[in-house]
Amino acid sequence: MKKYKWFIILANLVILLVYFNYSISQKEELLQDGKLVLLPLAPVDPRSLMQGDYMSLRYSISQDVDYEKLAKRGYCVVRLDSGDIAEKVRFQQNTTPLNKGEYLIKYSSSDPWNINIGAESFFFQEGHSKKYEAAKYGGIKIDKNGNSLLVGLYDENLKNIK
Known part of the structure; x- marks a missing residue:
C-alpha cells in the first residue's frame, strides 16, 4: 500500500x-x-462602496429584473452602442437565440436580488480609492461563449482609469 x-x-x-x-x-x-464591453455601473450603497483596497461593483444590467422569473444560471444578452457600451436586451437560459449584433454574458443568481457575472469586485492599491470614485463603467472582456473577465474601470469619457 x-x-x-x-x-x-x-x-x-x-x-x-x-x-x-x-x-x-x-x-x-x-x-x-475577448471583446471589450463596457457595462454601466449602478449605484451601490456608499457605506459598502469602498472597503479597504477593493470596490464592490453592481451593473445596470441587473436593474429592473423580474427575479422571480429569472433562472439561477443563464445568459444576459446585450447589444453594444458605438462606444461599446452594453445595453441589456434580455435574459435567457441557453446560448440561442442570438441575433446579429448581440453578445452573451454568463450570469448566476445565488440570491433573489442579485445577478453575478463574476466581476463584482475590483481590487486596487491602497490609497488610490479617490481616482476610482469617478468610475462609470466596468470594462469586461467577453468571448463567444459568454465567459467574462473584468479588465478595468472606465470614466464617463470611456477612458481606462489607471
Whole structure:
C-alpha cells in the first residue's frame, strides 16, 4: 500500500497543476482575444462602496429584473452602442437565440436580488480609492461563449482609469 500512496499523491498533484495551468491559459486567451464591453455601473450603497483596497461593483444590467422569473444560471444578452457600451436586451437560459449584433454574458443568481457575472469586485492599491470614485463603467472582456473577465474601470469619457 505504501508504494501506491506516493503514486496517488503525485498523480493528484499533477492533475491539480494541469487544471490550474489550463484555467490560467483560458483567462489569458480571453484577455487577448475577448471583446471589450463596457457595462454601466449602478449605484451601490456608499457605506459598502469602498472597503479597504477593493470596490464592490453592481451593473445596470441587473436593474429592473423580474427575479422571480429569472433562472439561477443563464445568459444576459446585450447589444453594444458605438462606444461599446452594453445595453441589456434580455435574459435567457441557453446560448440561442442570438441575433446579429448581440453578445452573451454568463450570469448566476445565488440570491433573489442579485445577478453575478463574476466581476463584482475590483481590487486596487491602497490609497488610490479617490481616482476610482469617478468610475462609470466596468470594462469586461467577453468571448463567444459568454465567459467574462473584468479588465478595468472606465470614466464617463470611456477612458481606462489607471
